[in-house]
Every structure is written in structure tokens, then in C-alpha cells.
Amino acid sequence: MVVGGHELATELKRRRIGRPTLVERCDRCGGTAWLPGDPSTVPASLLVLAAISLARR
Numbered sequence: 064m065v066v067g068g069h070e071l072a073t074e075l076k077r078r079r080i081g082r083p084t085l086v087e088r089c090d091r092c093g094g095t096a097w098l099p100g101d102p103s104t105v106p107a108s109l110l111v112l113a114a115i116s117l118a119r120r
Contacts, residue, residue: 064102065097068089068093068095071098071102071113072090072114085111096114096116
């Protein structure tokens with residue numbers, strides 16, 4: 064599933080994972096990331112990896 068940075072940041076906030084700066088940078092980016100399913104069911108480690116890849120752009 065392809066998700067936007069804002070959607071990914073929203074899920075990180077909901078689960079309370081990731082550093083605030085990472086979530087903020089992910090929320091502001093205009094990119095997308097691929098996740099192997101719905102963001103609410105994906106393991107936290109994959110969400111954080113996707114957020115890091117978006118924040119690095």
C-alpha cells in the first residue's frame with residue numbers, strides 16, 4: 064500500500080512511536096512510501112523505517 068507522509072505521520076502519532084522531529088519531518092514531506100498493508104496493521108518497526116526514508120529526502 065502506498066501512503067503519503069501525512070498519513071504515515073498520523074499513524075506514528077496515534078501509536079506514539081518515533082521521535083517528534085521524525086514525525087514532524089515526515090508530516091511536512093510530500094513524498095510517499097510503500098507499506099506491506101494498512102498502516103494500522105503494519106509492525107511499528109516498518110512504520111519507523113518508512114518514516115526515516117521519507118524524512119531523508
